[in-house]
Each structure stands twice: as structure tokens, then as C-alpha cells.
Amino acid sequence: MPIEIKELHIKINVNEGSKPSAATSTQKSKDEDVVAECVAQVMKIIERKKER
Template identity: 85%
Template structure:
């Protein structure tokens, strides 16, 4: 029997005074690749949801 999740609660704590998680020496192409991968995964999830 499949389980259906109807609500998802996400809680995030933000500290404004802390340093950023990524280092400034990280190339922007790596960040762009990560964003592109996330977008691709979200689109795949949406397509799978439409098939149901």
C-alpha cells in the first residue's frame, strides 16, 4: 500500500552573522551546475507526478 504525503513542513534557522557556507574560491560554474542539476531533478519529479 503506497503512502501519500499531503503536507511537508520545513524549518530553517538562519544566522545572519555567520560566514557563508561556500568558499569564495569556488568557481561559479560549479554553482551553476548544481542549480541546473536541481532544476532537472525537479522537472523529472513533475513529469513522474503527471504520469500518475
């Protein structure tokens, strides 16, 4: 049975007064890699659905 996601809640915290550090930029690239992988997997699922 397929799972359908109807809502997606994203919560972030923003620190306006802080300066970005090297560790933050490293974390950002890791986060971007995770997001890119998720997008790729979703696109594969969509393509498989179209084939049916």
C-alpha cells in the same frame, strides 16, 4: 512497485569567512542545473500519476 520517499535529509556546510570565487559560481550553476533536472523529472512523474 513504486518507491515512496517519506523523508529527505539534506546536509550542507557553510563557510562564513570565505569569499566566493569564480570556480564556486561555476559549481553553483552546475548544481542549479542538476536541481532543475531533478525537479523536471519529479514533475513528469507526478503528471504521469495524475493520468492514471
